[in-house]
Amino acid sequence: MYTQALDIPQQSADKGPRVVENPEYQAEFDARIDAGGYIEAKDWMPEAYRKTLIRQISQHAHSEIVGMLPEGNWITRAPTLKRKAILLAKVQDEGGHGLYLYAAAETLGVSRDELLEALHSGRAKYSSIFNYPTLTWADIGVIGWLVDGAAIMNQIPLCKCSYGPYARAMVRICKEESFHQRQGYDLLLAMMKGTEEQREMVQDAVNRWWWPSIMMFGPHDKDSVHSGQSARWGIKRISNDDLRQKFVDATVEQAKVLGVTMPDPELKWNAERGHHDFGAIDWDEFWNVVNGHGQGNVDRLAARVKAWEDGAWVREAALEHERKRAAREHQAA
Amino acid sequence: MTQQTPNPAHIEYVTRIGDNALILGQRMSEWCGHAPVLEEDMALANMSLDLIGQARMLLTHAGKLEGKGRDEDQLAFLRIEMHYRNLTLCELPNADFGRTMVRNFLFASFQVLLWERLLASSDTELAAIAAKSLKEARYHAQHAGDWVVRLGDGTAESHERTQAALDYLWPYTAEFFAANPTDEAIAAAAIGPAWSELEAAWEAAVVPVLNEATLTVPARTPFKSYGKFGRHSEHLGHLLSEMQYLQRTYPGAQW
Ligand SMILES: [Fe+2]
Ligand SMILES: [Fe+2]
Ligand SMILES: [Fe+2]
Numbered sequence: 044m045y046t047q048a049l050d051i052p053q054q055s056a057d058k059g060p061r062v063v064e065n066p067e068y069q070a071e072f073d074a075r076i077d078a079g080g081y082i083e084a085k086d087w088m089p090e091a092y093r094k095t096l097i098r099q100i101s102q103h104a105h106s107e108i109v110g111m112l113p114e115g116n117w118i119t120r121a122p123t124l125k126r127k128a129i130l131l132a133k134v135q136d137e138g139g140h141g142l143y144l145y146a147a148a149e150t151l152g153v154s155r156d157e158l159l160e161a162l163h164s165g166r167a168k169y170s171s172i173f174n175y176p177t178l179t180w181a182d183i184g185v186i187g188w189l190v191d192g193a194a195i196m197n198q199i200p201l202c203k204c205s206y207g208p209y210a211r212a213m214v215r216i217c218k219e220e221s222f223h224q225r226q227g228y229d230l231l232l233a234m235m236k237g238t239e240e241q242r243e244m245v246q247d248a249v250n251r252w253w254w255p256s257i258m259m260f261g262p263h264d265k266d267s268v269h270s271g272q273s274a275r276w277g278i279k280r281i282s283n284d285d286l287r288q289k290f291v292d293a294t295v296e297q298a299k300v301l302g303v304t305m306p307d308p309e310l311k312w313n314a315e316r317g318h319h320d321f322g323a324i325d326w327d328e329f330w331n332v333v334n335g336h337g338q339g340n341v342d343r344l345a346a347r348v349k350a351w352e353d354g355a356w357v358r359e360a361a362l363e364h365e366r367k368r369a370a371r372e373h374q375a376a
Numbered sequence: 377m378t379q380q381t382p383n384p385a386h387i388e389y390v391t392r393i394g395d396n397a398l399i400l401g402q403r404m405s406e407w408c409g410h411a412p413v414l415e416e417d418m419a420l421a422n423m424s425l426d427l428i429g430q431a432r433m434l435l436t437h438a439g440k441l442e443g444k445g446r447d448e449d450q451l452a453f454l455r456i457e458m459h460y461r462n463l464t465l466c467e468l469p470n471a472d473f474g475r476t477m478v479r480n481f482l483f484a485s486f487q488v489l490l491w492e493r494l495l496a497s498s499d500t501e502l503a504a505i506a507a508k509s510l511k512e513a514r515y516h517a518q519h520a521g522d523w524v525v526r527l528g529d530g531t532a533e534s535h536e537r538t539q540a541a542l543d544y545l546w547p548y549t550a551e552f553f554a555a556n557p558t559d560e561a562i563a564a565a566a567i568g569p570a571w572s573e574l575e576a577a578w579e580a581a582v583v584p585v586l587n588e589a590t591l592t593v594p595a596r597t598p599f600k601s602y603g604k605f606g607r608h609s610e611h612l613g614h615l616l617s618e619m620q621y622l623q624r625t626y627p628g629a630q631w
Contacts, residue, residue: 111409111417118405122622122631123449124398124432127405128425134408135421142414180622180631230631237629346410354412356537357473360530367529 064089076277081207084150092276096206097151098167099278101158104144105169107137109162109343113177114186122180129226130183136219143212150208163348171329172259174337175251181234181244182252187227189249189256189294195220196290197260205277228297235302242302249298250306257321258329260287291319385561387441388461389568390502391451392604393490394434395462398452399612400483401427402619403470412473419519423480426512433505453623457613464603465548467612474527474534475541480520482545485581486552487513489574498566521585528589539591547599552578556605 068087075082082088111134118134121127145155161167172190177183198220201213234241261267261283273279291310298305309322331337404424411417435448465483470476491513494506527538552571559570586593601609622631 108409108414108417115409118408119402119618120621122453122629124428124435124452126631128428128432131405131408131421131425131428135418135425138409138414138417138421142418145414233631237631238626240626241629350410350412353410354416354473356531356533357412357527360527360534363534364526364530 076205076275079203079277080205081210082205083207091272093151095273095276096209096278097148097153099273100144100148100151100209101153101161102168102170104141104148104158105162105167106173107141107144109169109347110173111137111141112343112346113173113175113339114183116177117180117183120180121183126230129230133187133223133226136223140212140216140219143215144209147206147208147212159351163344163351165335165344168333170259171332171337172255174332174339174343175255176338178251179244179248181231181241181248184227184230184234184245185248185252187223187225188231188297189227189252190259191220191223191227192294193256193259193290195224196286196293200280200286201278203280209278228301231301231303245301246303249303253305253307254325254328255332257287257291258324260284260290262326262329288318291321295319382441382443383561383565385558386499386565386567387438388558389562390434390438390441390499392461392463394431394438394451395460396466396483396487397427397434398431399460399462399615400466400479401425401431402615403466403468404476404480406470407476416473420476423512423516423519426509426516430505430509430512433508437501437505449623453620457608457616458606460608460612460616461604461606462612463548463551464601464609465545465551467603467609467615468545468548469611471541471544472537473523474537475544477520477523477527478538478541479545480516481524481585482549482582484513484516484520486549486574486578488517489577489581490569490571493569493574496566497568499568502567517581524585524591525589528586528591535590538589542586542591543594546594547597548601550596550599551601551604554600554604 065087069089072082072086072088072092075086082092114130114134114137118127118130121130145158148158149155158167162169172193177186195217198213198217202210202217204210204213231245234245264282264284267283274282295305295310295312307322309320311320312318313320332340335341401424404420404427407417407420408424409417411420431452432448435451439446439448439451463483465479468479488510491506491510494502495510497503497506524538527534529535553575555570555572559572562568563570563573583593603609603612622629
């Protein structure tokens, strides 16, 4: 997951209000949220809550399907049949996550086609992490370890978020993401036990993915646009900086076992805080990629658009066939 | 099946079936992330996984029959081109979704018939692989057959594309049934059918679906392909150079 972009102001893609504002309903809604209860699709909800959820869930869904591309880049070159099968299954899982999430978003009154249109036109965001290239086989392991790892940290709190369909989708997704993380780490362990060149590939991949991974938690709390309201609504329960710190602390230990170093000379244990300190994040780099200037932005989006456009005749044929079939059935009846 | 000395026909026969799964599985995996709808991304990845799984079992088995200590990866990644025994049809590029579905339909329909017969193989390992793989092949044939009907009997454009795909692929299906001494030896040993025995049943399975799809079944021509005998199209070399890249670049490395 990839709600990093949740904290980025953008135009909402969805169409006008379905729900009339109503103080009585609002009070009931607030009470349910305060009591830690779930809001379901048929329940009344404030329009701003609905819009925020659509934006967050669809960004997450888009991230899952765009995320299929960097890893898909290595499926045909996987080094063993077992690793090929693991990678294929992983990328297939990510597609499944996209499906659950689009379905969750649809309960809020938007269609998958509308959401995809927003992605393809560039109006909707997806996680910037997938705009970085996958240069060696080690990238596949590092993505599992760091990117899926950061995603899990971000997502676990969402399993208890206030919107029922989203929370339930997240429970399924989180189980699979932790599996991905273990498999990624296992791939890296195997490479670190291998040749000098294999270890070099792993360290190089860590060097490239470390900073983007910790940027996945989004801007510092003090700079975060939507976090306050989202926290009140129970769709963001832990702050960006707290999640990031938790991730750094957990990952540093795993890096030691693996035998790699993080590309941050300031990364060290601070006994007083009981946490690791780390260097300043290059937010210019983060915003540049968010705003479309990353190495992969153009290619990733073009690949999604091409798949969609190349598939248009297939989708049209399926609809037309269904129409013909229904007409024949009608005539026969 | 206990075997003292390796039987070359037996190794060859199992390798063919394994290579079909390997090479088509590799081709199908190229779709991942690029399909016309998300559901088809999932379905194609899933079928690719089935085929890679079959290939792993079959190549492991072939390696054991051979008795030279080659495992699934040494066979999958470290043979030279002419030692691959897949049908040429499996190595052809995906082209569009229509050609991918027509190919899957023609091939999976063949695989269903083969697995059905191999359930009774005197090679008990092969029979066990058949039992697991038959369900998968039936699903692949159903999935692709449904698409062939939708696309053939869809819009004018989809009909045209699907007919073109069938015209392109059909000549390669003659290779499925080409008689050869390996098949004769295998049939005699009750390991499996000679593939030529499957031709009538295959036509009976595919032609009605192609008719329902309003497609014209092409006439047989003198065209011949020879992938299963190790003489391939130009496409296999490119597929292998990509698939074998890491194993070839870092000899002996563990992954
Ligand atoms: Fe993910
Ligand atoms: Fe995912
Ligand atoms: Fe994942």
